[in-house]
Amino acid sequence: MSHIDNDRPPYLGYGLGLRVEHYQELLDHPHGVDWLEIVSENYMVPGGLPLVWLERFRARFPLVMHGVSLSIGGTDPLDDGYLARLDALARRIEPAWVSDHLCWTGVQGVNLHDLMPLPYTEEALDHVVARVRQVQDRLRRRILLENVSSYLRFADAQLEEWEFLAAVAERADCLLLLDINNVYVSARNHGFDPLRYLDGVPVQRVQQFHLAGHEQGEALLVDTHDAPVPSPVWALYEAAVRRFGAVSTMIERDDHMPPLRELVAELDDARRLAEPLLRAAA
Amino acid sequence: MSSLQSMQLRLQQAVMAAAASSPPELVGDGIADAKTRLAIYRHGYRARLREALAGEFPALASLAGRRFPSLLDRYAEACPSEHYNLRWHGAGMAAFLRYALPWRERPAFAEAAELDWAISTCFDAADEPAIDAEALAAIAPDAWAGLRLAPPQHLQWLALHSNVDAFRSAADSAASRPHLRRRAQPRQLIVWRQGLTVRYRALEPMESALLAAAARGEPFATLCEIAAGHAPPGQAVARLAVLLRGWVDAGLIGALQPGET
Numbered sequence: 001m002s003h004i005d006n007d008r009p010p011y012l013g014y015g016l017g018l019r020v021e022h023y024q025e026l027l028d029h030p031h032g033v034d035w036l037e038i039v040s041e042n043y044m045v046p047g048g049l050p051l052v053w054l055e056r057f058r059a060r061f062p063l064v065m066h067g068v069s070l071s072i073g074g075t076d077p078l079d080d081g082y083l084a085r086l087d088a089l090a091r092r093i094e095p096a097w098v099s100d101h102l103c104w105t106g107v108q109g110v111n112l113h114d115l116m117p118l119p120y121t122e123e124a125l126d127h128v129v130a131r132v133r134q135v136q137d138r139l140r141r142r143i144l145l146e147n148v149s150s151y152l153r154f155a156d157a158q159l160e161e162w163e164f165l166a167a168v169a170e171r172a173d174c175l176l177l178l179d180i181n182n183v184y185v186s187a188r189n190h191g192f193d194p195l196r197y198l199d200g201v202p203v204q205r206v207q208q209f210h211l212a213g214h215e216q217g218e219a220l221l222v223d224t225h226d227a228p229v230p231s232p233v234w235a236l237y238e239a240a241v242r243r244f245g246a247v248s249t250m251i252e253r254d255d256h257m258p259p260l261r262e263l264v265a266e267l268d269d270a271r272r273l274a275e276p277l278l279r280a281a282a
Numbered sequence: 283m284s285s286l287q288s289m290q291l292r293l294q295q296a297v298m299a300a301a302a303s304s305p306p307e308l309v310g311d312g313i314a315d316a317k318t319r320l321a322i323y324r325h326g327y328r329a330r331l332r333e334a335l336a337g338e339f340p341a342l343a344s345l346a347g348r349r350f351p352s353l354l355d356r357y358a359e360a361c362p363s364e365h366y367n368l369r370w371h372g373a374g375m376a377a378f379l380r381y382a383l384p385w386r387e388r389p390a391f392a393e394a395a396e397l398d399w400a401i402s403t404c405f406d407a408a409d410e411p412a413i414d415a416e417a418l419a420a421i422a423p424d425a426w427a428g429l430r431l432a433p434p435q436h437l438q439w440l441a442l443h444s445n446v447d448a449f450r451s452a453a454d455s456a457a458s459r460p461h462l463r464r465r466a467q468p469r470q471l472i473v474w475r476q477g478l479t480v481r482y483r484a485l486e487p488m489e490s491a492l493l494a495a496a497a498r499g500e501p502f503a504t505l506c507e508i509a510a511g512h513a514p515p516g517q518a519v520a521r522l523a524v525l526l527r528g529w530v531d532a533g534l535i536g537a538l539q540p541g542e543t
Binding site: 041042044045046047048049050051052069074075079082104106107108109110111112113114116118119121123124127151152153154155156189190191217218219220222 | 284285286287289290291293294297298306307308309310311312313314316318319320322323326327330331334362363364365366367368371404405406407408409475478
C-alpha cells in the first residue's frame with residue numbers, strides 16, 4: 001500500500017465553481033472569492049486553452065478538484081486510465097483536495113454522465129468502501145465524497161442515506177463534501193427530516209459544503225443548479241454551520257449562469273450568515 | 283454477477299431504453315411512483331447528451347437544420363457514451379453518419395461532423411512548439427537539401443467533396459447559412475492549432491502535395507522536385523519559398539530536422 005496523506009486539508013473560506021462564462025471577469029475582479037473548485041474532467045486534456053486558463057487561476061486562487069466520472073459505486077473495475085489522468089492533474093495543480101460523488105455513472109463500459117444513486121445496502125457499502133480505499137491508495141490522498149440528489153427508492157434499502165454516507169466515510173477513512181441543497185432535495189423527495197440527516201453525519205469528516213438551487217418538478221424537486229440558493233437551503237446551511245463549524249463553502253451554479261457579481265453577492269450572503277455563528281462558537 | 287451489478291445493469295437499460303419500464307428493484311411511495319422517479323434520469327440522460335453534442339457540431343447543426351435534434355437522438359441511441367468526458371461522446375459521429383440511414387445518402391453530413399470533430403480535438407491537443415522565421419534564416423545554405431520540415435503532430439487532413447467549412451465559418455460568426463455545394467474531386471483541408479487558436483483552410487493541389495510530403499518526412503530537395511512538377515518552369519523555388527514562409531507564419535512547422543551528413 002502506498003502512503004496516504006492523512007493531514008486534514010486547510011479551511012479555505014468561501015469559493016465558487018469555476019465556469020467558462022466567468023473566466024476573464026474572475027481574473028479581473030477576484031474580490032470576494034476565496035477559492036475555486038474546478039470540474040476535474042474539463043482539465044484532464046493534453047494541452048491547449050483549458051490548461052492555460054487553469055494555470056492563470058492557479059496563480060491567483062487556491063484550487064480544489066471536483067470530478068463527475070470516478071463512478072466509485074460502479075461495478076465495472078475502476079478505470080486505470082482515468083485515475084492516471086486524475087492523478088496527473090492533481091500533481092500538476094496541487095489542489096487543496098480532490099472530490100467526486102457517492103454514486104455510479106454507468107456499467108459495462110457505458111457512461112450515463114449522470115450521478116446514479118446507490119441502494120443503501122450492506123453489499124453496496126462493502127463495495128464502495130473497498131473502492132474508496134483503492135482510489136485513495138492510487139492518489140496517495142484522502143478523497144472527499146459528495147452526497148448526490150437521489151430520486152429513486154430501492155426496495156431492498158437497509159440503511160438511511162446518512163447512515164450509508166457516515167459508514168463509508170468512517171470505514172474507508174475518507175472525507176465528505178456535504179451538498180446542503182442535495183440534502184434538502186432528497187429530504188423532500190423521500191420524506192425525511194433534513195436535520196436528522198445532518199445529525200447523522202460525523203462532524204470531523206465534513207471538509208466542504210456545496211450550496212445551490214433547485215426547481216420544483218411535477219412531483220419531485222429537481223437538483224438543477226440553475227437558480228439562486230433558496231431560503232429553505234439557506235436555513236439548512238445555517239443548521240449545518242452550527243453543527244459542523246468552519247467548513248469551506250461554495251456556491252455551485254451550472255445553468256442559467258448569472259453575471260459573476262450576482263454569484264459573489266450570493267457568496268457574501270453565505271459569509272454574512274456563517275461568520276457570526278462561527279465567531280459566537282469560537 | 284452480484285446483485286448490485288445486475289441492478290445497475292437493469293437500471294442503466296431502463297434509463298437508456300426508448301420505452302419506459304421500471305426495474306423491479308425500484309419502488310414508489312406517497313410522494314411519487316417508481317416510474318415518475320425513473321423519468322427524471324431518463325429525461326436527464328437524453329437532454330445532457332443532446333446538449334453536449336450540439337455544442338461540438340456547429341457545422342453539422344447548421345447543415346442538418348431542424349433534423350439535427352433527431353439526428354443527435356439516433357446517434358445517442360446507436361452509440362452510447364463510453365468516455366469519462368461528455369465532450370468526447372462525439373468521437374464516433376462522423377463514422378455513424380457514414381453508415382446510418384438516411385444520413386449516409388447525404389455524405390456532406392459526415393464531412394461536416396469530421397470537420398467539427400477535427401476542430402474540437404485540435405482545441406485541447408498537446409501543446410507543440412512552432413518555429414519562427416529566424417530559425418529558417420539561421421539554416422546554412424548547404425544544409426537545406428537534406429532538411430526536413432516537420433508539421434505539428436496534431437495537424438489533421440480532411441478530403442472534402444462539399445463546402446462544409448463554409449457552414450462552420452458561418453456558424454462561428456453567426457452569419458447566414460450558405461448553400462450546400464458539391465464537387466466531384468475532393469478539396470484537401472487542414473485543421474491545426476496556431477498557439478491557442480484553432481485554424482482551418484483549404485489547400486491548392488501544389489501546397490497540399492508539398493505539405494503532405496513534409497509530413498511524410500521527405501527532405502527539402504524532394505519538396506523542390508515536387509514543386510517543379512506543379513509550378514510553371516523557373517517558378518518552383520520562388521513558389522516554394524512563399525509557401526514555406528506562409529507555413530512558418532501560420533505555425534505549420536513544428537520543428538526543423540537536419541539531414542544526415
